[in-house]
Amino acid sequence: MSGVAQRVDESVESTPEDEYKSLLRSLRRRKGFGLAFVRCSPAGGVELIKKVRDDLPQKQVGVLELQAPIDNLIERVESFPNQENLNILFVVGLEKSLEEYIRSGYGGEGDYYNLDEIPPILNHLNWQRENFRDKFRHICFVFLLPQFAIKYIIRRAPDFYDWASGKFDIPTQSATLNAELSKIINDTDFTEYLAWNPQQRKIRIIEINELLSEPCQTADNQQALLFEQGNIFFAGQQYDNAIDSYDRVLAIKPDDHEAWYNRGSALSNLGREEEAIASYDKALAIKPDDHEAWHNRGSALGNLGREEEAITSYDEALKLKPDLHEAWYNRGIALMRLGRNEEAIVSYDKSLYLNPNLHEAWYYRGIVLNDLGKREEAIASYDKSLAITPKVYEVWFIRGLALEDLGRKKEALESYDKALAIQEDDPKVWLVRGYILEELGRSKESLISYQQAANITIIPDDHESFNNRGIALRKLGRYKEALESFDKALATNPDFDTALINRSIVLRKILLQNFIQDAKKFISRLFAR
Structure with a gap:
C-alpha cells in the first residue's frame, strides 16, 4: 500500500x-x-x-x-x-x-x-x-x-x-509500527490464545485490524498479521472467520504452507473434509515433509470412510516421524474399521509404547481383542484404560459385556453399576443389567432395572434405544407399549431386523394374552348359565 x-x-x-x-x-x-x-x-x-x-x-x-x-x-x-x-x-x-x-x-x-x-x-x-x-x-x-x-x-x-x-x-511511524507488530507476532503463541477468554481474543483482533488499517503497512506485515488473526479465530473456534483470514494470507503469499495447513484444520473442524484434504494437499505440495499435514490429511480421509487412503497418509507421516503416537493410534482405528484386527493391535501397541497414557488406544485395543475372542486380554486392556480415565461409562459397559461372555456375571453386574454411576440415562445398560439380575435369580431387582430402561426418554432418531426400551417393556409385561416402541424403532430405521423380530415376538404375546382373556370370558359365561 x-x-x-x-x-x-x-x-x-x-x-x-x-x-x-x-x-x-x-x-x-x-x-x-x-x-x-x-x-x-x-x-x-x-x-x-x-x-x-x-x-x-x-x-x-x-x-x-x-x-x-x-x-x-x-x-x-x-x-x-x-x-x-x-x-x-x-x-x-x-x-x-x-x-x-x-x-x-x-x-x-x-x-x-x-x-x-x-x-x-x-x-x-x-x-x-x-x-x-x-x-x-x-x-x-x-x-x-x-x-x-x-x-x-x-x-x-x-x-x-x-x-x-x-x-x-x-x-504510525514505521519504527513504532514494526515494534507494535513484533509485540503481537512474537510475544504470544497459539497455546496462549487457547487459554484466553473470548474478550481477550476479541481485543487482540481489534488491535490487529487497527495495524492492518495503517496506510504504510507492508505486504509482509499484512501477511503476518492476518495469519495471527486466523490463529486467534481458530483458538476461539470461529473457524469460518479463521478460514477467511488464511485466505487473505494466501492472496498475498500463495506458497504459505502453514496457512494452507491451518486452513485445512479449520475446514476439517467444520466437517468440510473434502476441502480440508485439498488444503492439506496444497500444504504438502509446498512442504512434502510436513508430518502433521500428512497425519491430519489421514484423519480427514478417515472421517470420509476412505480408510485405505487414510492408512497411506498415516504411513507417510510415520516415515517422517516414527514416534508420532497419534498417527499409530489413528492408523489402528482405520485398520479396525477395515476388519484388519491383528494389524490394528500392532498399531495400537506402537502408539501405547510411545504414549502409555493414551486411554482411547487401550479401549479400542480391547474392542479388537474382544472381536478376536480374546476376552481376558480385552478386559485387561479395558482395565488399563479405566486406570487412566475411570469416568468413561462406555468402557465400563463394554467391559461388563466381556465379563458376561466369560460367565463372570457378578463382576459384569459391578461393571454395569459403575457405568450407570457415571451416566444413568442409557437404556441398554439398564436392560443388560436386568438380564444379569434375572439370571442371578434376583427377579425383583431385574424388574426395577427394566423399569428404569423403560422410563428413559428416547431421542427420536435413536432406533436402538427404542428397541431396547421395547424389550424392557416386554419384560414388564407391558406389551402394547412395547409394540409402540418397536414401531418407533422401525419408523426410524425400517431395515432394523432386530426390532422387526422383537415386534413379532411381542405381537405373539399380545395375541396369546388376548386369547387367554377371551377364553376366561367364555368360561365365565359358561359357568354363569
Whole structure:
C-alpha cells in the first residue's frame, strides 16, 4: 500500500505530515471549547502527544488516560488535576468503554456496533454534549482512538460527533509500527490464545485490524498479521472467520504452507473434509515433509470412510516421524474399521509404547481383542484404560459385556453399576443389567432395572434405544407399549431386523394374552348359565 493518509470522513489524499500539520493548525487557532477525533494506534498516540507539546509550548496540554470502561466522561474531566487551566486535553482509551459491546455484524456493517444495545458512554456523550460545552468552554478535547471506535461513535453518538471541528488520520511511524507488530507476532503463541477468554481474543483482533488499517503497512506485515488473526479465530473456534483470514494470507503469499495447513484444520473442524484434504494437499505440495499435514490429511480421509487412503497418509507421516503416537493410534482405528484386527493391535501397541497414557488406544485395543475372542486380554486392556480415565461409562459397559461372555456375571453386574454411576440415562445398560439380575435369580431387582430402561426418554432418531426400551417393556409385561416402541424403532430405521423380530415376538404375546382373556370370558359365561 502507498503512504497516503486519509481523513476519517473524507477521501482527500494527504501525506502523514500534511495531516499532522492540519491538526496542529487547528489546535493552535482553537480558543476555547472544541472536539477533534484522531485515528492513531496507542503507540502512535504517545508520539503524537509528545510532538504537540513540543510544537505548541504556549498551550497547556493534559492527557486523560482511561484504563478501564467508564460511563461518565464529564465526571472524569471535572476531577482531572488543574483542568481549569488546560487548553488541550487528549483523551486516550475511550475505546475500552466500547470493546465489550462489539457484536457480530448487523446488515453487513461489520463488528463495530450492535443496533440492539448502545454502550452507556455513547449515550452519555450524545445527551451531554451541551454540558461539555458549558462546563469546559476553555478546553479543546482531542480523542485519540482506533478506527473501530471512531466508526462506533459516528453511528451511535452522531450528535456528539457532528460537533467535531476536525477528524484526522495520523499514521504510525514505521519504527513504532514494526515494534507494535513484533509485540503481537512474537510475544504470544497459539497455546496462549487457547487459554484466553473470548474478550481477550476479541481485543487482540481489534488491535490487529487497527495495524492492518495503517496506510504504510507492508505486504509482509499484512501477511503476518492476518495469519495471527486466523490463529486467534481458530483458538476461539470461529473457524469460518479463521478460514477467511488464511485466505487473505494466501492472496498475498500463495506458497504459505502453514496457512494452507491451518486452513485445512479449520475446514476439517467444520466437517468440510473434502476441502480440508485439498488444503492439506496444497500444504504438502509446498512442504512434502510436513508430518502433521500428512497425519491430519489421514484423519480427514478417515472421517470420509476412505480408510485405505487414510492408512497411506498415516504411513507417510510415520516415515517422517516414527514416534508420532497419534498417527499409530489413528492408523489402528482405520485398520479396525477395515476388519484388519491383528494389524490394528500392532498399531495400537506402537502408539501405547510411545504414549502409555493414551486411554482411547487401550479401549479400542480391547474392542479388537474382544472381536478376536480374546476376552481376558480385552478386559485387561479395558482395565488399563479405566486406570487412566475411570469416568468413561462406555468402557465400563463394554467391559461388563466381556465379563458376561466369560460367565463372570457378578463382576459384569459391578461393571454395569459403575457405568450407570457415571451416566444413568442409557437404556441398554439398564436392560443388560436386568438380564444379569434375572439370571442371578434376583427377579425383583431385574424388574426395577427394566423399569428404569423403560422410563428413559428416547431421542427420536435413536432406533436402538427404542428397541431396547421395547424389550424392557416386554419384560414388564407391558406389551402394547412395547409394540409402540418397536414401531418407533422401525419408523426410524425400517431395515432394523432386530426390532422387526422383537415386534413379532411381542405381537405373539399380545395375541396369546388376548386369547387367554377371551377364553376366561367364555368360561365365565359358561359357568354363569
